[in-house]
Each structure stands twice: as C-alpha cells, then as structure tokens.
Amino acid sequence: MEIEFEESKKNLWKEIYNNENLHHCFNCGTCLTGCPASNGDPPLLVRNLARMIILGLEEELLEEDSPWYCVSCSKCEEMCPMDVKPFEMILAIRKWQSYNDVTYVPTSIVEIYKRGYTQAVGVNTKLRESLGLPELPTITKNPEMLAQFQEMLMKTPVISDNDYMFKGK
Amino acid sequence: MDLCLFLGCNTPAIRPDVESAIRMSMPEVGVDLIDLPGYVCCPAFGSFPSTDVESQYSASGWNLSLAEQRGHDIVVQCGSCYSSLRMGLEHLHEDEKLRTKVNELLEPTGRQVECKVNVHHISKILYQDVGLEKIAEKITKNMKGMHGVVQYPCHTLFPSEVVGFEESSRKPVALRQLTETLGATVDPYSLEYQCCGGAGGFSNMSPAEADAFSQRKLDAIIKETKAEFMVTSCITCLMYLDNIQMKLNKKAGKEIYNLPVFDYNQLLALCLGADPDKVATISGISREKIIDHFR
Numbered sequence: 392m393e394i395e396f397e398e399s400k401k402n403l404w405k406e407i408y409n410n411e412n413l414h415h416c417f418n419c420g421t422c423l424t425g426c427p428a429s430n431g432d433p434p435l436l437v438r439n440l441a442r443m444i445i446l447g448l449e450e451e452l453l454e455e456d457s458p459w460y461c462v463s464c465s466k467c468e469e470m471c472p473m474d475v476k477p478f479e480m481i482l483a484i485r486k487w488q489s490y491n492d493v494t495y496v497p498t499s500i501v502e503i504y505k506r507g508y509t510q511a512v513g514v515n516t517k518l519r520e521s522l523g524l525p526e527l528p529t530i531t532k533n534p535e536m537l538a539q540f541q542e543m544l545m546k547t548p549v550i551s552d553n554d555y556m557f558k559g560k
Numbered sequence: 561m562d563l564c565l566f567l568g569c570n571t572p573a574i575r576p577d578v579e580s581a582i583r584m585s586m587p588e589v590g591v592d593l594i595d596l597p598g599y600v601c602c603p604a605f606g607s608f609p610s611t612d613v614e615s616q617y618s619a620s621g622w623n624l625s626l627a628e629q630r631g632h633d634i635v636v637q638c639g640s641c642y643s644s645l646r647m648g649l650e651h652l653h654e655d656e657k658l659r660t661k662v663n664e665l666l667e668p669t670g671r672q673v674e675c676k677v678n679v680h681h682i683s684k685i686l687y688q689d690v691g692l693e694k695i696a697e698k699i700t701k702n703m704k705g706m707h708g709v710v711q712y713p714c715h716t717l718f719p720s721e722v723v724g725f726e727e728s729s730r731k732p733v734a735l736r737q738l739t740e741t742l743g744a745t746v747d748p749y750s751l752e753y754q755c756c757g758g759a760g761g762f763s764n765m766s767p768a769e770a771d772a773f774s775q776r777k778l779d780a781i782i783k784e785t786k787a788e789f790m791v792t793s794c795i796t797c798l799m800y801l802d803n804i805q806m807k808l809n810k811k812a813g814k815e816i817y818n819l820p821v822f823d824y825n826q827l828l829a830l831c832l833g834a835d836p837d838k839v840a841t842i843s844g845i846s847r848e849k850i851i852d853h854f855r
Contacts, residue, residue: 427762482605510573527595548614550611
C-alpha cells in the first residue's frame, strides 16, 4: 500500500483513541502472539491498527473491518509491554467506525433496545419449568422499566442518530 | 453470603440447565443468590461497547445500580458478562466525568451508579470465598478415577488488572483445583491455556481458520491426555467447545471428537447429589458416560 502522508490526518488518534500510550507502541508484535483472530484470513493484525491510527490513515481505517474479528479475549491487553491497552483500542476503533458509517452498527443493539437482551431470554418457559427453574424477572415483564431503559438509550449518540432503526415492534 | 446473580443472555435462554446447576449448588455451599429483576445485556462487547461510550456505560451503570439497590455484590458465570461488567465498574469508578455523564442518563430512570458493589466471577467465589475445603466437605459423590481437562475462560484472566483474581494470569490454578476437589484427575496438555476461539467475530468472519484453531486444541487433548470430559466456567466456552466438536465431526463425516463439556457448577451440582436431568441435560456431545457415573 502506498501511503500519501501529505493527506493523512495527523490528529486522528485524538478522535479515535485518545490515549497517549498509543504513541509508545514500537511495533513489537506482542499483541499478535496468542491472538486467536491473528490466525484468520484475512488476519486481525492489532499492531497494524495501532500504526494506522498513529499515521492518521483515516480512509483506510474506515474501510478496515478486521477490528470486528476480535474475540475480546484481551490477551493483547495483558501482554502489551507499553500499556497501549489494545483491546480498548479495538473497541474505540469500532465505536469510531459505527459513528462514521452506519453499516458498521451491529444489529444486536436493536435487539437489546427492544427486549433488553441479545437472546430471547425468558421465553423458553416450558424448558425452564422442566428443569425446575423459576420464572425469570426479565425487563420485558416490567413495561415501565423497559420504557425507561429505552428512553435512556434514545439519548445516546448512535441510537439517536439512527432512531429509525429502533422504531416499531 | 448473599450475592446478586447476573445471568446474562445465553445461560437462561440457551443453556438453562447451567442456570439450574448454579441455583442448586451455590446455596448448598453457603452462597445465597438474589435475582436482579429488570437486568439487561451486560452489554456484550459486540453491542454497545462497539458503538459509543454513552450506551456502553449507561447499560453497565443500569445493571450495577440494580445490585447497588440491593446492597450486595454481583456473581457472574458468563465470561463475557463478567469482563464487560468489570470493565464498566472500572471505568465508572476511575473516570469521574464518565460517571457524571452516565448518572445524567440514568437520572430520569430513577437510578444512579455509585460503584459501591463489586463484580465477581463464580469460580473466584468458589475458589476464594467458599474454599476448596468446604466444597470437599459438602459433596456426597465424587469423580474419583475420572480424567478431565480444564478450559480457563480468557475473560476471567485478561487483563488481570481489571478482571484478575488468580495469583498469575499466565498460570491460572482455580478451575483445576476446584475440579480436583471433586476427585477428578485434571490432565495437563500443551494447549491448556489456548482460548476456545468462540467469543466475537473470528469464527463468523473466518470459519475455516477458526475451526482449525479449535481443532488444534481438541487434537492436543486427544493426543496428550486421558480426558473423558472438559470443564469450564463460562457459557461461551461451554457452548462453543460443544458445538465445534459437532461441526468438525459433521465436516469429517465421522465421529472424531466426543468430549462432553460441562460447566463447573454442573459437576459440582452432580457431586452434591443433584438430579442429572435437572442440571446437565442440554448438550450436543453426549454426556451420558459421565452422567451414568452419578445415577
């Protein structure tokens, strides 16, 4: 890849991941050791992402979907000798991408908005009964509480910017 | 000891037998569980933590405030829920500006977060608070003569600064010693500390490579150990390691992998005399060989 440094956005790191330690990254690659998703095709190369932010490669980074391959094991965060906190960095890149390109916004947030959970919690009543389990006090059983939860979320940036995704049943 | 039980999504919805095992076994070893009416998604790392700071930490704050109202710490089995709630607690505790912002969002709902309760993983409670001696004393059945391997949930190890409770995250011991306390022999193997590969996008985005990643672990278990079962303490590890064996068998057209996977509390409940049909019924790979031992 040829990089046009003239056109790169020098302060991109402040926008994406405002952590001074990012600049201490010396590309050692410890973050790749033990990273399950570094085995992927294409691989998740955490140190390259750090480099892209530091160099201000805005367009390239917006098109980069490898941050979404991360399994969130956080081993990179444990091992990074420069305290870059690479897992926090990955979440920060995802946030920045979601904010700037709606196609990144995960549909799971619509599920959580509508029923409180990513899965259909509390609807498997017969199975639960057969195991002797009590009825679950889910948020959907308390419509007033669910409405409060939704009103709270509607004031947060990505949901309010894309409110059409959250309307209707 | 009273603790608020945070169940998350996968356990009650897909593997409620694990929930049943937790609800049965914890009070038997002196931990009474309190439900959290109105709890919501932890939030899962692939959801709000991937969209914006405000929704991520207001969802964390919502859940933490429920436990604060009850005045008891939280206990979690799911590794992802544990890690997300701990991250929420850590940031809300350390970052006053964030806490103020989240409390502004929470205020109209009549709640607030003060970061005055802690979040514990269930294996930490069993290992450090209940203790191995008490578990050994309470069990009425044991697993003597049986060999198993342990799967440490990454989310309970890394980053140790935020989630850790082991003396060394590089060489964790809790789950091994807890399993040995039930009488089983835990066999070591070369890929013991390798992630299951299950949480997050890797397995969806790069399925062939993700399958190979888990296959290496399973092959090492077969080659290097006498394991008849696998034990973990995370719903993601449990579901993934069970499902991947079925997937690999289907791909190969024959049954190569048949290692039943248990949550630790399922084995504990069985050793405490629980009915296997209530605490260990849902599984892809048959658990019968292990369960027969308890009938």
